[in-house]
Amino acid sequence: MDKITTIVGKEWSEVFKNKLVLFSVLFLPLILAVIPLVMLFVFRQAGADAALSAELNDPEIAALAGEMCVGLSAGDCTLVYTLNLFVLMFMILPVAIPVTIAAYSIVGEKTTRSLEPLLATPITTVELLTAKIVAAIVPAILATWLAFAIFLVGARLLAPPAVFSAFFAIHWLLAVLVVAPLLTLLAACVAVIVSSRVSDPRVAEQLSSVVILPLILLVVGQAVGLILIDRQIMVLLAVVVLVLDVGLVYLAVRLFQRETILTRWK
Amino acid sequence: MIQTENLTKSFGDHLAVDRLTLDIGEGEVFGFLGPNGAGKTTTIRMLTSLIAPTAGRARVAGYEVGRDDDQIRRHVGILTETPGMYDRLSARRNLSIFARLYEVERVDAQVEKYLKLLGLWERRDDAVGEFSKGMRQKLAIARALLHEPRVLFLDEPTAALDPEASRLVHDFVTELKGQGRTIFLCTHNLDEADRLCDRVAVFKTHLRVVDTPGKLRRQVYGRQVVFHLCGAAEAFLPVVSGLPFVSAIEADAGKLILTLDDPESHNPDLVRALVAAGADIQFVGELRYSLEDVYLQLMKDGVDA
Ligand SMILES: Nc1ncnc2c1ncn2[C@@H]1O[C@H](COP(=O)(O)OP(=O)(O)OP(=O)(O)O)[C@@H](O)[C@H]1O
Ligand SMILES: [Mg+2]
Numbered sequence: 010m011d012k013i014t015t016i017v018g019k020e021w022s023e024v025f026k027n028k029l030v031l032f033s034v035l036f037l038p039l040i041l042a043v044i045p046l047v048m049l050f051v052f053r054q055a056g057a058d059a060a061l062s063a064e065l066n067d068p069e070i071a072a073l074a075g076e077m078c079v080g081l082s083a084g085d086c087t088l089v090y091t092l093n094l095f096v097l098m099f100m101i102l103p104v105a106i107p108v109t110i111a112a113y114s115i116v117g118e119k120t121t122r123s124l125e126p127l128l129a130t131p132i133t134t135v136e137l138l139t140a141k142i143v144a145a146i147v148p149a150i151l152a153t154w155l156a157f158a159i160f161l162v163g164a165r166l167l168a169p170p171a172v173f174s175a176f177f178a179i180h181w182l183l184a185v186l187v188v189a190p191l192l193t194l195l196a197a198c199v200a201v202i203v204s205s206r207v208s209d210p211r212v213a214e215q216l217s218s219v220v221i222l223p224l225i226l227l228v229v230g231q232a233v234g235l236i237l238i239d240r241q242i243m244v245l246l247a248v249v250v251l252v253l254d255v256g257l258v259y260l261a262v263r264l265f266q267r268e269t270i271l272t273r274w275k
Numbered sequence: 276m277i278q279t280e281n282l283t284k285s286f287g288d289h290l291a292v293d294r295l296t297l298d299i300g301e302g303e304v305f306g307f308l309g310p311n312g313a314g315k316t317t318t319i320r321m322l323t324s325l326i327a328p329t330a331g332r333a334r335v336a337g338y339e340v341g342r343d344d345d346q347i348r349r350h351v352g353i354l355t356e357t358p359g360m361y362d363r364l365s366a367r368r369n370l371s372i373f374a375r376l377y378e379v380e381r382v383d384a385q386v387e388k389y390l391k392l393l394g395l396w397e398r399r400d401d402a403v404g405e406f407s408k409g410m411r412q413k414l415a416i417a418r419a420l421l422h423e424p425r426v427l428f429l430d431e432p433t434a435a436l437d438p439e440a441s442r443l444v445h446d447f448v449t450e451l452k453g454q455g456r457t458i459f460l461c462t463h464n465l466d467e468a469d470r471l472c473d474r475v476a477v478f479k480t481h482l483r484v485v486d487t488p489g490k491l492r493r494q495v496y497g498r499q500v501v502f503h504l505c506g507a508a509e510a511f512l513p514v515v516s517g518l519p520f521v522s523a524i525e526a527d528a529g530k531l532i533l534t535l536d537d538p539e540s541h542n543p544d545l546v547r548a549l550v551a552a553g554a555d556i557q558f559v560g561e562l563r564y565s566l567e568d569v570y571l572q573l574m575k576d577g578v579d580a
Contacts (some may be wrong), residue, residue: 015375019361019368026363123359126418129323130376131348268326 012132016140017147020114024144033109034148038156041102045095046163052088053167085172092164092176094232096184099157101224103189104196106149107142108220111200112213114141119208119270128267138201138265142258145197150190157185180243188243191250196220198257205270276301276426276457277322281331284317291317293481294331299474301425304448304458306472306488308465308570313479315461316356319428322459323353336426336457349377352424354432358415362404366395366414369403370421377422389417394443408435416444426457433464445471469566477573484573488566495569497522497534499562500542504529505555514552515545532562 024030118124127137165173200217207213230236277299284292292314299305309315320326322335324344333340336350360369367386374382390396393413403411412435419427432448433441441464448458448471462468468475469488477483477491484491504511508531515521515533520541523534531549535541538561549556 011378012376015372019364019372022368023361023363121359121362122355122357123361125325125355125357126353126359126373126415127376129325129348129353129355130373131345131378132376133345271320271325 012136013140013143016132016137017144020110020141020144021148023117024110024114027113030109030113034106034152037105038102038152039159041095041098042156042160042163045092045160046167048091049088049164049167052084053169085169085175088168088172089176092168092172093181093238094228095160096157096176096181097228097231097238099153099160100184100189100192101221101228102156103146103149103153103193104221104224105218106152107145107193107197108200108214108217110145110148111141111197112204112210112217114144115201115204116208116210116213125271128271134265134267135262138261141201142194142197142261145200146190146193149193149197153185153189153193178240180238180240183240183243183247184238188247188250191247191254192220192224194254195250195257198254198261201261202257202264205265276303277305277333277335277459279322279331279333282318282321282328282333283330284314284321284326285329290480292321292328295478295482297476297482297485299457299459301457302452302455303474304452304460304472306468306475307459307461307478308463308468308475309478310574315478316430318478319353319430319459319461323351323428324348325353336424349422350424350426352419352422352427354415354419354427354429356430358411360403360406360411360414363402365400366390366403366406367399369414370418373418374421379422385421385423389420392447393417409437409440412436413440413444416447420451424456426459427451428459428461430461431463432460433462433467441467465566465570475566477570479574488569491569491573492564492566495572496564498536498538499532499534499564500538500545501558501560501562502531502533502545502549502554502556503558504531504549505557511549511552511554514548514554518545518548521545529557 025034118127161177164176168176196217199220200213203216204210204213207216227236227238231238236242277297279295279297281294281296282292283290283294295318297305307315307318317326321328321340322333324340324347327341335347338346338350340347361372364372367390370386370390371382374385379385387396390399393416395410395414395417398406398410403414406414412432416429416432419429429448433444436444445467448460451458452471460468460472472488474485474487475491476485484494486494502508506529508526508529511531512524512526515531516524518541520535520537521533522536525532533545542559546556546559
């Protein structure tokens with residue numbers, strides 16, 4: 010345990026000295042929290058109701074908004090729709106962060122050749138991987154939660170109460186509190202697996218970012234009204250991701266062969 | 276302290292270490308010499324449980340490679356070929372991370388002790404990225420010692436060091452030997468091997484020879500005595516060539532070089548014979564070949580064989 014915390018501490022002091030990583034961990038979530046709030050603010054200032062009611066008379070958009078908007082004005086409905094899309098972003102965002110951290114931490118260890126002395130110590134593979142994964146996911150989860158809290162508070166203050174209560178639903182809490190961390194773990198595992206096989210952090214980052222693709226499909230699906238995300242879908246998603254996590258953790262441990270990793274990259 | 280038996284490692288179909296058998300005693304400084312790509316680093320990696328042997332066995336500090344890997348990692352220290360430090364972190368932080376990983380009990384005290392011993396205490400809070408090659412190397416040596424291992428593997432400890440820093444490392448190795456530690460030293464610096472090692476092995480995929488530096492010299496060159504004479508030495512070849520204890524003779528301008536088994540008892544006879552023949556002797560001395568000469572000769576023989 011002490012070894013894990015030692016490595017996690019080391020990762021953080023190292024990785025956060027990298028401006029790029031620091032930026033992606035801190036600023037991306039904040040930006041994500043601020044943009045929808047700014048939009049809310051602008052909508053309200055502009056008297057969005059009037060401006061948008063015409064648009065919503067368009068039957069297609071009305072159909073899109075569907076059950077989200079029962080009993081809401083057209084403008085409020087647009088707001089609910091927008092907020093919903095942004096919460097989905099809060100699920101995707103934490104996936105990008107651990108990928109960056111893990112890519113830099115593992116590939117960095119390779120390029121500085123510091124892995125060999127590290128592997129010469131009595132640390133087990135499981136301890137080492139746990140440390141790398143924890144180091145990557147904890148900042149991602151915390152940053153996302155913080156940003157989500159800012160977003161919620163801001164939305165509560167800025168959005169009309171009807172809009173907020175129409176938007177705020179259990180499945181979004183489930184999304185951000187449960188699914189997002191599980192996805193983060195998934196992304197970290199993928200990044201660990203990819204990083205132990207390539208020698209450039211940027212390549213590792215890009216390859217691992219493929220994890221985001223299916224999630225973007227989800228967002229697009231919601232945006233065009235193909236899927237309406239509700240509690241059931243979210244629970245299902247949580248279960249699927251959990252199963253994937255278990256498999257990937259196992260795979261990462263299996264694939265992380267000390268010897269191969271030590272001798273393959275030159 | 277280190278025993279190997281037919282230790283073998285191949286990478287695919289490339290044989291890096293072939294049936295290496297060694298027995299290194301406690302407290303011995305053992306030099307492991309060989310050209311680039313000989314398999315020295317590969318051998319160290321096997322003996323420190325970093326990579327698994329393809330065949331054969333090895334015991335290090337009483338633990339069996341492959342079976343007690345965790346114990347081996349706890350009980351040996353290794354200076355890897357490249358220091359591999361965390362450049363963004365300070366020297367002190369680098370060491371304390373490793374002290375924790377090695378489960379050292381008094382982390383701060385150990386870190387301070389070795390930073391001081393290696394002359395890095397003043398720079399303890401500087402990022403290692405700002406260190407010179409030599410300072411990194413010293414820091415890496417400190418790192419290898421934090422857990423006070425009884426067996427130490429040093430892979431080219433003075434490769435990047437200036438003469439002063441090399442001397443410091445040499446004195447340090449001598450001190451470690453004085454504490455009874457066993458040291459396995461890979462080096463290309465034959466002078467260093469000659470000075471520090473009790474025994475040296477010349478290795479290139481296969482073990483060529485193992486012996487003390489002195490015996491290797493004798494084995495390759497015998498013992499040679501040089502007479503500096505006034506005038507050409509050729510004139511005196513007939514005088515010495517008949518003597519039974521002279522096994523080889525060479526005349527080079529004013530120098531007469533004789534190979535003898537036992538110079539201590541035969542030199543007086545030689546001097547008498549030469550003086551009687553009218554030679555004016557300026558100096559008499561033993562010709563000492565450097566370990567480098569011996570090594571180069573051995574490598575040359577190896578290629579011929
Ligand atoms: N991971 C690996 N995969 C394939 N071949 C390897 C690997 N590691 C080492 N080798 C080969 O094994 C041989 C021995 O390498 P090693 O690094 O042990 O040599 P060395 O004696 O330490 O050389 P040097 O003096 O240059 O440090 C070399 O031919 C090298 O190419
Ligand atoms: Mg080497």
